[in-house]
Amino acid sequence: MKKVAFIGLGSMGFPMAKNLLEAGFELHVYNRTKTKSIELEKFGAKVFNCVGDAVKNVDLVITMLANDEALDSVSFGQDGILANLNKQAIHISMSTVSPELIEKLSQEHENHEQKFLSAPVFGRPEAALSRKLWVVMSGKQSVKEEVKEVVNALGQGVFDFGEKVSAANLIKIAGNFMILSMVEAISESLALLEKNGVERQSFIDFITSTLFNIPIYQNYGKIIAQRQYEPAGFKLELGLKDVNLMHEASSNARVPMPIVDILYSRFLTSIAKNRAHFDWSAIELIAAENAGLK
Incomplete structure (x- = not known):
């Protein structure tokens, strides 16, 4: 499998597509704004002006898009993936989207x-x-076996969650819930300590070298302690989309998740304060403001 199309060249999609080029795959690219496509053209990508042309005669198309609406728009219609991808070719959705859309796409x-x-x-x-x-x-x-070479070129590990196609999206939603719960816990802890005169960086240095000596606490701990919210690694406005996915999934399954309600309030308040372009960990500012620290 050597001919791949990549749709969506945002902050995640661009480096992923570049890695496929470096791994030796022939790459077709499409992005709504053409600047990123042109940049990849310098590395050997073939740039297309529409989705339909980009996916014609490829073995595999990868989509890495912001939300359900974006994935739906490139998948359906006369110029979409479904209408133009060859029979027996493969579509891998790598986006954080709803399980319902994934099931619909699988059937289509x-x-x-x-x-x-x-x-x-x-x-x-x-x-x-x-x-x-x-x-x-x-x-x-059987399809997973076909795409191993491509997927392995994108990450350090692949975890298989069975044949129910939407299972991976539920894993992603649950994982993001745990990340944001961690961000909220760090935020509230820092507000408590800072209000009592304890320096925030010293606390982060302590917990990330002892109790929570793992990369995700270390990375987010540094961002939050130093308030490095711009430029965003993952924008707060997209984080609200993810929180909405959590709420929908919990509602559909009749599983109460009260922390999701707290997170929703944090994100909505942050966006109301014109922080949509900040990193999603900037919900920390709300905990600080509620404590009278800002």
């Missing part, structure tokens, strides 16, 4: 005699650039 691809997998990723743009993403995958086992 089957109706078109095409193949489909879901494979969202964990990791920020710097992890994408250094091939340090964690990939969670679900769908038919």
